[in-house]
Amino acid sequence: MEAPTVAASRTNSAAVAYVRAAPAAAVLPPLTTVGVLAWFKDRLFSSVGSTVMTILIVLLLAWILPPLIDFLIVDATWSGSDREACLPSPARPEVGACWPFIGDRLAYVTYGSYPVASRWRVDAFFAMLACGTAWLLWLEAPRRDIGAVYFFVVLPLASLALLHGFPTLGLAVVDTAFWGGMMVTIVVAAVGIVTSLPIGIVLALGRRSKMPAVRLLCTLFIEIVRGVPLITVLFMASVMLPLFLPDTWSPDKLMRALVGVALFSSAYMAEVVRAGLQSIPRGQYDAAHALGLSFWQTSRLIVLPQALTVTIPNIVNSYIALFKDTTLVFFVGIFDFLKTIEAARADPKWSTSVTSATGYIFAALVYFVFCYAMSRYASRMEKRLGVGENR
Amino acid sequence: MSMDAGAAIDTPAIEITGLHKWFGAFHVLIDINLKIDRGERIVICGPSGSGKSTLLRCINRLEDFQRGQIVVDGMLLTQDVRRVDAVRREIGMVFQQFNLFPHLTVLENCALAPIQVRGMPKREAEQRAMHFLERVKIPEQAGKYPSQLSGGQQQRVAIARALCMNPKLMMFDEPTSALDPEMVKEVLDTMVELALDGMTMLVVTHEMTFARQVANRIVFMDAGEIIEINAPVPFFAHPRHERTKLFLSQILP
Numbered sequence: 265m266e267a268p269t270v271a272a273s274r275t276n277s278a279a280v281a282y283v284r285a286a287p288a289a290a291v292l293p294p295l296t297t298v299g300v301l302a303w304f305k306d307r308l309f310s311s312v313g314s315t316v317m318t319i320l321i322v323l324l325l326a327w328i329l330p331p332l333i334d335f336l337i338v339d340a341t342w343s344g345s346d347r348e349a350c351l352p353s354p355a356r357p358e359v360g361a362c363w364p365f366i367g368d369r370l371a372y373v374t375y376g377s378y379p380v381a382s383r384w385r386v387d388a389f390f391a392m393l394a395c396g397t398a399w400l401l402w403l404e405a406p407r408r409d410i411g412a413v414y415f416f417v418v419l420p421l422a423s424l425a426l427l428h429g430f431p432t433l434g435l436a437v438v439d440t441a442f443w444g445g446m447m448v449t450i451v452v453a454a455v456g457i458v459t460s461l462p463i464g465i466v467l468a469l470g471r472r473s474k475m476p477a478v479r480l481l482c483t484l485f486i487e488i489v490r491g492v493p494l495i496t497v498l499f500m501a502s503v504m505l506p507l508f509l510p511d512t513w514s515p516d517k518l519m520r521a522l523v524g525v526a527l528f529s530s531a532y533m534a535e536v537v538r539a540g541l542q543s544i545p546r547g548q549y550d551a552a553h554a555l556g557l558s559f560w561q562t563s564r565l566i567v568l569p570q571a572l573t574v575t576i577p578n579i580v581n582s583y584i585a586l587f588k589d590t591t592l593v594f595f596v597g598i599f600d601f602l603k604t605i606e607a608a609r610a611d612p613k614w615s616t617s618v619t620s621a622t623g624y625i626f627a628a629l630v631y632f633v634f635c636y637a638m639s640r641y642a643s644r645m646e647k648r649l650g651v652g653e654n655r
Numbered sequence: 656m657s658m659d660a661g662a663a664i665d666t667p668a669i670e671i672t673g674l675h676k677w678f679g680a681f682h683v684l685i686d687i688n689l690k691i692d693r694g695e696r697i698v699i700c701g702p703s704g705s706g707k708s709t710l711l712r713c714i715n716r717l718e719d720f721q722r723g724q725i726v727v728d729g730m731l732l733t734q735d736v737r738r739v740d741a742v743r744r745e746i747g748m749v750f751q752q753f754n755l756f757p758h759l760t761v762l763e764n765c766a767l768a769p770i771q772v773r774g775m776p777k778r779e780a781e782q783r784a785m786h787f788l789e790r791v792k793i794p795e796q797a798g799k800y801p802s803q804l805s806g807g808q809q810q811r812v813a814i815a816r817a818l819c820m821n822p823k824l825m826m827f828d829e830p831t832s833a834l835d836p837e838m839v840k841e842v843l844d845t846m847v848e849l850a851l852d853g854m855t856m857l858v859v860t861h862e863m864t865f866a867r868q869v870a871n872r873i874v875f876m877d878a879g880e881i882i883e884i885n886a887p888v889p890f891f892a893h894p895r896h897e898r899t900k901l902f903l904s905q906i907l908p
Contacts, residue, residue, distance in 0.1 A: 555772065
């Protein structure tokens with residue numbers, strides 16, 4: 265029986281041999297793979313499971329969106345000068361958001377109790393900060409080196425002079441007790457964001473150092489600060505710190521909170537950066553060292569640029585968390601944005617059933633805008649830096 | 656004259672005396688003695704795990720060692736960071752995995768060390784980088800990132816990057832082992848040209864054709880020891896040690 269089988273397979277393999285004589289012609293794709301219909305089928309109804317999900321989500325949106333739109337826009341009050349405008353009446357049984365309340369208290373939630381006559385200084389600070397941020401974040405901007413000097417040297421000094429005061433220049437001192445609202449939130453967040461990355465990088469490098477003393481010190485700092493809630497760090501900074509310092513030298517309340525926030529976020533940033541450092545293969549260190557680059561050159565030119573790129577999502581995650589954690593400074597008596605909303609909604613002038621909801625929704629929107637902007641920018645950066653680096 | 660005066664004409668490129676290294680309790684290099692003259696081309700071969708790569712990595716101090724001494728170009732290798740950096744500047748190294756810097760372009764990869772380590776002006780360093788990229792025949796890739804290049808091209812960039820430091824000695828650690836077969840030749844050709852120019856070379860490789868063609872001497876290592884050193888012709892024709900014979904019978908067709 266075997267002989268015929270072998271013969272048959274030989275004939276087959278002769279038939280299998282093939283040489284293409286002419287190039288294959290390209291054929292237009294079928295309608296089911298391109299165009300709008302294909303998109304719908306592909307993204308929304310590709311399987312039973314995905315069809316069920318699509319329907320469920322549409323139902324969920326249909327349930328949530330109409331009342332939300334009613335409250336925020338359709339039934340909302342858009343003008344008025346006190347609570348009367350936002351009270352329900354027989355003619356208006358359903359009352360939505362009370363926007364004139366926000367309009368009326370906007371200055372308060374922006375500047376806190378900062379003297380009205382000096383508020384232009386805060387505006388100037390906002391403008392300078394916006395310019396500096398745009399200069400740094402816009403990657404094609406001209407002379408970004410000057411931008412960096414401006415952002416990290418000029419801006420902090422100018423901000424201090426503008427916000428706190430600089431009598432020699434005719435800028436009267438405004439005690440930080442009068443600071444409040446968005447300006448405080450932005451100051452705390454900006455200080456946290458700007459200081460936590462460099463300190464975090466140093467701590468992360470220190471934790472991986474070959475020198476035991478350095479490693480122990482950095483590890484201890486990171487673990488102790490990370491093992492304690494931010495509120496505790498803030499309480500320690502504002503209540504316990506003065507106990508250890510001489511009475512004559514008692515740092516400002518806001519300054520103490522700033523130091524607390526900076527240390528706290530640095531410890532977290534250190535761990536984020538360390539994760540990035542660990543993702544760099546040993547071969548990169550080998551190659552850098554073999555070329556004669558020193559430890560600091562290797563860190564600055566080879567390791568950190570790569571480590572920070574892969575950790576951008578985590579760094580921004582920390583920044584977003586930090587931005588929202590700034591609300592905790594109100595526990596040590598600092599009037600940040602959320603606290604000023606709290607104070608404003610208790611104002612009898614605007615006391616209605618919808619005032620609180622309006623205030624909180626406004627606060628949520630403002631926080632969301634900041635956090636979402638950070639998130640979007642980070643994902644654009646990731647895409648950009650990903651070019652040519654897909655190992 | 657002290658060991659550091661360096662660079663007399665007859666100073667050996669490398670002199671290794673009584674070198675021992677342990678990884679924990681594991682004795683990875685055992686009593687290594689090897690003198691390499693200037694212009695000499697040494698191929699080190701041996702089964703995997705025999706300590707070949709570790710030996711190379713000790714020479715430019717990527718690895719620590721516990722006993723013995725290494726003198727590179729008249730400079731005694733010590734713990735001192737400045738001394739280690741000085742030795743590393745004179746040795747170019749090419750790795751199995753290329754180890755190019757993925758966030759820098761090919762040109763930046765090559766110009767980085769001359770600028771940072773030798774303090775060369777950027778323009779000059781880039782001209783130099785282009786010169787060596789032309790020598791390894793890929794000047795047209797200068798603006799690309801490593802990930803856009805084939806393995807063979809990446810390894811040639813790695814060679815150019817090492818040459819940009821104007822090293823007195825080049826070490827290759829299995830430079831073709833991570834390459835697809837069709838790219839091995841372009842890298843070996845580059846290395847042959849380098850050898851023809853008189854570069855002192857220390858090459859760990861399994862490419863025996865290359866060893867025959869280029870090496871002055873072949874060093875056979877096994878289990879952390881140097882087993883046999885000989886010129887290529889007698890090495891292949893009449894291996895003397897049993898382990899050498901066994902090894903050659905396994906890798907040669």
